[in-house]
Amino acid sequence: METERGNPAKEIEMQETTVRDGRTIKVGDYVEFKSDVEQVGRVVEIVAPNSGRGGYNLDVMLVVEDPDGFDGEYIGGDTRTTLRAEDCF
Numbered sequence: 001m002e003t004e005r006g007n008p009a010k011e012i013e014m015q016e017t018t019v020r021d022g023r024t025i026k027v028g029d030y031v032e033f034k035s036d037v038e039q040v041g042r043v044v045e046i047v048a049p050n051s052g053r054g055g056y057n058l059d060v061m062l063v064v065e066d067p068d069g070f071d072g073e074y075i076g077g078d079t080r081t082t083l084r085a086e087d088c089f
Contacts, residue, residue: 014046017060019088031064031088036072041065041081060085 016026025031025043032040041064048060065080075081 012048014048014060017046017048017062017085019085021089023089025062025085025088031062031083033064033083033088035070035075035081035083039066039070039072041070044080046085062088064088 016024018024019031025046027043027046029043030040031043032038043062044065045063046060047063062083062085063080064083067079069077069079070081
């Protein structure tokens, strides 16, 4: 991904963020989300994509995993997925 000026955009790894219900979560915490069905996963990474314009994108992303695999049609069987923090609770 490149910015308007041709410089590569960088992702900023974060230590904590908030989710939909206002709860502060950190790497290692568990979050719930809905993808076909309500599911639970452990946060393994929190990333804020840099917009390339001196600020950060509002969509903080969580990388979430379940070693047994998630359920449902969309992510069923996957052990890792990336979600917007605001979509988790």
